[in-house]
Amino acid sequence: YYDNNTVIYFNGNFVKATEARIDLYGQSLHYGYAVFEGIKSYKTENGIQIFKVKEHYDRLRKSAQVMHMPFDYTTEQLTELTYKVLELNGLSDAYIRPLLICSPNMGLSKGQKSYLTIEAWEWNNGYLANKMRIKTSPYQRPNPRAFHVEAKVSGHYVNSILACQDAKDSGYDEALVLDAKGYVAESSGANVFYEKEGVLYTPEKGSILPGITRATVFEICRELGIPYKEKLFTPDEMRGADAGFFCGTAAEIVALESLDDVPFAKNWEDTLSAKVQKAYRNLVVGKELEEFKLQLK
Numbered sequence: 420y421y422d423n424n425t426v427i428y429f430n431g432n433f434v435k436a437t438e439a440r441i442d443l444y445g446q447s448l449h450y451g452y453a454v455f456e457g458i459k460s461y462k463t464e465n466g467i468q469i470f471k472v473k474e475h476y477d478r479l480r481k482s483a484q485v486m487h488m489p490f491d492y493t494t495e496q497l498t499e500l501t502y503k504v505l506e507l508n509g510l511s512d513a514y515i516r517p518l519l520i521c522s523p524n525m526g527l528s529k530g531q532k533s534y535l536t537i538e539a540w541e542w543n544n545g546y547l548a549n550k551m552r553i554k555t556s557p558y559q560r561p562n563p564r565a566f567h568v569e570a571k572v573s574g575h576y577v578n579s580i581l582a583c584q585d586a587k588d589s590g591y592d593e594a595l596v597l598d599a600k601g602y603v604a605e606s607s608g609a610n611v612f613y614e615k616e617g618v619l620y621t622p623e624k625g626s627i628l629p630g631i632t633r634a635t636v637f638e639i640c641r642e643l644g645i646p647y648k649e650k651l652f653t654p655d656e657m658r659g660a661d662a663g664f665f666c667g668t669a670a671e672i673v674a675l676e677s678l679d680d681v682p683f684a685k686n687w688e689d690t691l692s693a694k695v696q697k698a699y700r701n702l703v704v705g706k707e708l709e710e711f712k713l714q715l716k
């Protein structure tokens with residue numbers, strides 16, 4: 420992720436990653452009380468572009484707000500700082516990780532002082548061709564009455580690590596995690612869709628992080644005239660459907676091969692999901708959907 424030359428933004432300054440220091444006596448480290456974002460930049464025909472930068476920083480602000488963490492940057496300031504981090508590190512296709520930390524305070528009342536850091540590292544999407552074998556996780560997503568699940572809070576990801584590692588230990592690529600009532604929620608770090616008889620389905624809000632990629636899939640579906648529906652469904656309904664995919668900023672749109680060893684029925688290339696995947700790829704590198712629609716014909 421970094422070497423001796425990597426520069427990060429750290430609370431007002433651009434500093435070497437190896438020289439940034441936070442103290443050990445803080446709520447973020449001890450309790451997972453931090454909020455963050457996962458953003459990507461792409462080399463496009465119009466230069467380097469950070470995809471959906473406004474949406475990501477709006478979500479960071481909302482995350483900080485519901486977690487009572489001091490945060491007074493505007494989206495414009497954050498955007499400018501982020502482009503600067505990319506420039507200082509000579510990055511174009513990159514993953515960007517802003518993180519808001521609270522320190523020092525070891526109590527359980529709200530954070531008094533926060534620090535913003537922005538890290539970035541090179542990211543290539545070479546793995547997109549791989550299809551994932553996934554399993555229904557024995558772990559549930561965090562209870563929405565115990566956590567603000569729509570905020571991107573560091574502590575929530577302890578659950579993600581348990582679910583992801585359990586899937587890997589059982590010989591699968593990723594986990595499909597359910598809510599407390601047994602409905603499909605999402606993956607450890609991405610939203611989920613399945614396709615059946617010409618319609619795309621995805622879990623409604625409630626126990627998920629409503630992803631920016633998920634919203635972009637809706638946008639693409641509307642543009643391409645692909646019907647989609649948000650609804651609660653069980654793994655039984657999803658197993659053996661025509662197709663399935665995970666979507667998130669990091670993964671983009673990644674095809675699923677099977678759920679609990681039951682393969683998805685259609686050849687991926689013949690699905691509407693594959694069209695959405697291609698359209699997303701076009702969008703992130705700055706090609707308008709109109710252009711893509713022409714290519715589809």
Ligand code: PMP
Pocket residue numbers: 457605606607608609610627628629630631632633666667668669
């Ligand atoms: N759910 C979880 C749990 C995630 O960590 C992510 C990645 N941020 C997503 C969904 C997808 O969100 P986005 O499309 O905004 O990256």
